[in-house]
Amino acid sequence: MFTDFKLMDDRPVYIQVKDYMKRLITKGALQANQKLPSTRELGMLLNVSRNTVVAAYADLEEEDLIYVERGKGNFVTPSAVGVTDAEALQVSWQVDWKQHLNELARTAEEEDIMKRGIRSAQGMISFTSIAPDEKLFDMNNFRRAFLDRMSLEGDIVLNYGYAKGYKPLIDYLLRYMENKGVDLAGKDILITNGFTEGLDIVLSSLNKKHGRILCENPTHHTALKNFKLHGFAITGVDIEPDGISLQKLELALSQQAFDLAYLVPSYQNPTGIVMSHEKRIAAARLLARHGVPILEDGFNEELRYSGSHVAPLIACGGGSNSIIYAGSYSKILFPGLRVGWLLADKELIDYLVSVKRARTIHTSTLDQSVLYQYLHNGYFEKYLKRAKAEYKRKYELAVQCCHSFIPCQRLSGDGGLHLFLEFEKEFDTRALLDSCRDKGVIFTPGTIFYTDGGGSNTMRLGFSRVADEDIIKGTKRIGEAVLQMM
Template identity: 60%
Template sequence: MFQDFKLVEDRPVAIQVKEYINRLIIKGALQAGQKLPSTREMSLLLKVSRNTVIAAYEDLEDAGFTYAIPGKGSYVAAMADQSAEEHGSAGESAPWRIDWKTKVNEYAEAAVALDRIKHGIRAPKGTISFTSIAPDESLFDLGDVKRAFMDRMAIEGQVLLNYGYAKGYKPLIDYLMRYMENKGVDTRGKDMLITSGFTEGFDIVLSALRPAARSGAAICENPTHHTAINNMKLQGFEITGIPMERDGIDVQRLEAVLQTGCFDLAYLTPSYHNPTGIVMSPAKRSAVMNLLMRHQVPVIEDGFNEELRYSGAHVAPLIATVGQGNGVIYIGSFSKVLFPGLRVGWVLGDRTLIDALESIKRARTIHTSTIDQSILYQYLINGNFDKYVRKARAEYKRKYELTKACCEAYLPEARLSGDGGLHLFLTFPPSVNTQELLEACMERGVIFTPGDKFFIHPGEGTNTLRLGFSRVTDELIERGIRIIGEQARSFL
């Protein structure tokens, strides 16, 4: 006994000794009433200092796993032995087994089936990967983030470590309300809920708008964000996709679809659309909003990557076009431009709706991490955001132009779309199947995201792909796109 103890780095040794002895007690290797080796003897057995063992023994006694008899030493407490018997570790009963595949419901099964990440590409180290549209962590200004953390903790650290409010951290809500006003949004009659990123906010909104007596009916661009497709399907919505044109959604097709039935919501990404990268033109924004208002279809607007425009004038979000109207629900996040590790997003909408969403949020997760919210707030009020966005926009613009130039040089047969953001979308002639192209490229160490995952129905978009460039070096951008071009020619 005691021969299998192994130290690991970066953890206090006394805690490791305590946990090791604790495991032996729980497993039944040390029985109730059994005397432990003396602290001197145990230090020799485990090859640690005696003071370390003394500290470990004291912690074990505090936790109720051992007791001490003055002048005699430490002994295993009876309750630990009973716990071991209850767990069946003595081998007296067979382990309790359940076939969980027969227990999980259709929702869980559907989530597994739709989980592209779980069933996605497993590329070896050294692969040139165009699959990510996350920000480049080399641009993160860690010094400013550390200062924001220390500043906020110094002001109200003890409060931040306690429970927060379901609606969100009020200083951050106030800041973001002003931020949205600066985008042209009339916030009168509106309120805000802080969420753990876009996805939670979208899921909460869907659960509030899903009809109780029938399947929901949703309209969205086709293609669109695959996570949004998954969430709508999991929430029981039947999705009608509207094709995209060079300047946004096909308005004529949208009008025709709206005349065919009743829809519960429309999900739209008007700026730096994922995956096409298209920015909806001002004329189409006006036409789309007039149509949806006429048919009384609420809009969920995804404010995806609005800060990463590289050319042209700023285009106001859809929620800014309705004035005091309340038909648009805006979901925002800084995840793609700032720090995805801080899971902070927000839902801006009618005050009555936000009141209901707050209760759903409280029932599900109580609140979003208050520390995350407060760090983001302090980072923003310290004036770091504008400085960082300028730096990030300049770097991503350079990579965007490089990627675009490489695509035009090595993939002349593909039609490009993407007016900003962190990716380009490519549409090949019908003879190119991008799933098969991916397999060919993987053999040469290059991967990308086939575009069919962004379409509503199976079999659509099989000749498209998304090319994320944000985390790829200049050299690898050029080399990777050249390889894709060489492989694509064999399909033409």
């Protein structure tokens, strides 16, 4: 005994000794009322100082894991001793958990592309991610924002917060959305744990009168997964170079009734297409005429590299309360913060706040407050200029390389952090992926984004976290593999 203790460099030694002894006690390796080695003896056995053991024993006594008998030593508290292996065998029972899982859990596992997706080995060029490049993160100013907020109200932001969100951040986001041209009359904001929780809360709250959702085809895989988890049937409407096909949208609306329309008008995932201003107004009118509310995903809205600003759908609706806007800074700022928001009709937000409170109580107040301070200090505007310049450069390099090396039929992507490639109808990008993997390159085949099982001839290339030389090498290798398959 005591021979398997190993020290780690980055943790106080006395805590490591305490945790080690605690494991021995709670796992039953040390028996009730068993006398422990003296502080000097245990120090020698574990190769640590006697003072370290004294501090560890003091903590164990405070946690009532050991007790002291003056003049005799330290002993194991009987109530702290864990169940022995022999005792555990007597109550052993193996549950077949698959038989206890519901349809939601099964669907979530089936649709989990992180488990079934493309694995990136060391040294491989990966175009699968569309997350921001952490090398661009504004660490110094974020640290300043954190210290500023903690000095002002650290005792408050480390306590429970409000389900609706941190008020200074809500007020900031309301002004932020107003600057995008949104009429805020009758609207309010709910802070969420990123876009995904916002989507889940909305879907959980909807009355499934028709049980069907309308969206673009292809569209965001996470959204498709959540529609399925909530039991909605999905109708996809094809996308044209300037956004959703209005003709096919009108046809779908005339054939079926829908509970919700989910649209990604800016730098659409996966196509990267920006819906034109004219189409935004026409699509909003069509959906309003058929009584279908809209959930607008403000995905990558800030990553405009050229052209004029296009107002979000929710700004096209004027005083209408039929559009819900889901926003997030995850794709441009710090996705690790997991802060997003829903902007919608006040009455709806009031209900969504109650759903949020019942599920997660509130989004981390610390994260919200630090994000607010970062935004309030003006750091975001400076960071955005620098990040956009870098991503624009990478975007232009990626577009140039695709045109030079990959013989595709169509390339789309008006900005953002990814490009979308289409080949001839009979081309198979999953077979292409197998070939490219052997060449040390991976990407995302387009099939996961389609509502109708299509897209086998498409692929998404995320370039945000790929070095320049790897963008060049990777696209060359993909192009070589395409030519070999043609």
